[in-house]
Amino acid sequence: LTGDQRDEVMLTSMGDQLMQIAQIDGTYKNAPYDIGTYAHSPYLKGDGRPSTGWHAAFADVDNDARADLFIAKGNVDQMPSMAMLDPNNLLIQGADGRFTEAGATAGVADTARSRGAALADFDGDGLVDLAVVNRRADMRLYRNVTSDAGHWVKVQLKGPEKNRFAIGARVIVMTEGIRQSQQITIGGGHAGATLLPLHFGIGAAQQATVQVKWPDGTLGTFVKALADTTIDIRYPH
Template identity: 60%
Template sequence: MKSLWVILCLLAGVGQAEPLFRDLSHRLPEHRYLGGWNHFVGGGVAVLDCNGDALPDIFAAGGTGPAGLFVNQGNFTFAAHPLPDIRATTGAYPIDINADGFMDLFVLRIGQNMILMGGPECSFTQATTEFPLLPADQWSTAFSAWWVDDGRPHMAVGNYVDLKNPEGPFFACDSHEILTPLADGYHSTPLEPGFCSLSMLATKDASGAQRLRISNDRQYYVRGGYEQMWDLKEGRFLVASDGWEKISIWGMGIASRDITGDQREEVMLTSMGDQLMQMAQPDGTYASAPFSIGTYAHRPYYGDDGRPSTGWHAQFGDMDNDGRVDLFISKGNVDQMPSNAIKDPNNLLMQQANGTFREMGQSAGLASTERGRGAALADFDGDGRLDVVVLNRRAPLEIYRNETPDTGYWLAVSLLQPGGNRHAIGASVTLNGDMQRTIIGGGHAGGQAGPLHFGLGAATQAEITVEWPSGHITHHKAAANQSVTLTP
């Protein structure tokens, strides 16, 4: 691994606290992700502040049941909030699509996708007719969005099995769509071939180019399918001559974060069996992490079921605020798939001082063996520690409060700028050497809108550099243990 990575890890300045989480799922209204075989996948959660109180709220897909909106009342209590009766949902992503300051939701469905426009006090109005998007007969499971220079979001929608194909579902993957804003709506451009996407992420890759990574489910592959990367500027898929290696996995989710301190983001791809970490290289390509890094999480780490694991949502976050980025992966059998573990606990992989990761899910209290799907890491009580919410297939929604003692200092950073890209999607924020980007996409069928969370270790002050989407760079200083909002 890179020497700078080791130096930064050793300089984090605090010993690693033992992570500890308390299951407070009983404080959530009852909610499950339901349905038959066409809801084996999906089950995403969207985390957003829908009423401006700085406490994150939760939208949860319902599958064949109704979607749910659970408003944070403080003290880790949540109340069900009225929503339109939306069924056949697979997930959702927050996005301020009209830059009015209220977070909206792009809702993925089997059938017509929906735009829910946010308003005061967590009110949502269906506005799909105002945003002509996609036909009503597709099975959508992935989403990402970015801004160019026209003030309105460009969006990508990933579709799973082609419901119109009489030979399906096996080897019948649907194409994907790029949605480009027009004066009277959006123009849809198909991305072909499609290999049954379950996650998409538009961001700068290891080369610094703006690209759309597509992770595909090998279970329903057309023969010869693989992971894909679409160049957003050139409008083409990368090939071998670009340094793009064809990798075939059962792709379920994408997470990205710079864990080595070189300002290039590593990528975590969840799958069946090996969970694949790709390390960003100086030449702009990616290389598989060595097995010794400890992130492959290929089998359950406790219990007597030695069959391969099934990973879904992955997300990086500093769970103990020691300045080293950790990794959470939700796990769970597709349904009763005999080739894979039935009791498959979620992973909490804590980064050590030498840059490797140690599994601590069981001792931390996060080792649920329900059929996990979408998840999110967010500070639900404002105490500076990242908590965990997990949506399960045919089992109750779970939430865990982070009660890790003796954590380091922290800072939460929000960005605001004029114009259509109000929340500066595509910006990078570097804080004491730790870089994050503002993104919409990735995960498994769900994402979040809110502050970027940084663990500071022993540092009580932070030096912050923001590269805004325009390329303008600003520098800031802030004291630890607070939330700050920065502007250009």
């Protein structure tokens, strides 16, 4: 989230959902409460009991070069003290680094018992869509139709022979003083997944500079990417 190539961690639970900010010494600190990511109770009226969080994932859903946050929510039968009507969270990060709930306005405030999710551009239009897996209910697929979204760049890597998907590689994208980074990993949160290529929102920028730190430590050359394009980078570039 901070562009320092140290990944933050989102810990879901019953009650507070804890975002932990990576520190330079390798430790983590809880994000300030007023950052808006604790999501400890439902934002829809009618049930004030604590929430139950499951899958959490970051993605830039409006392409403004700031990572947003989705949290799948849903009650467990054996925990009647927790909220029953517990809609999923879609928290949009603003320019000040604080997050604002947008689940209801975005149309994803489902009160089914959600468990897992995947955020990816399923229809290839440059906007990150959302798939949600529910317990005792059909899965949901939401198409992102944000009208005022920014530009984007997608990065597809091809690693060396024994690691074709470049698992462990870190991609750094730079635009007009903004630095973002994502690491290629396997899996995701609870009952969730991550999909390739990596997607970066770049706001109003018309191009971006991309660099790859490969899993073996090799630092690739700088590559220019035009806005709204997918670039393919092969090891060791």
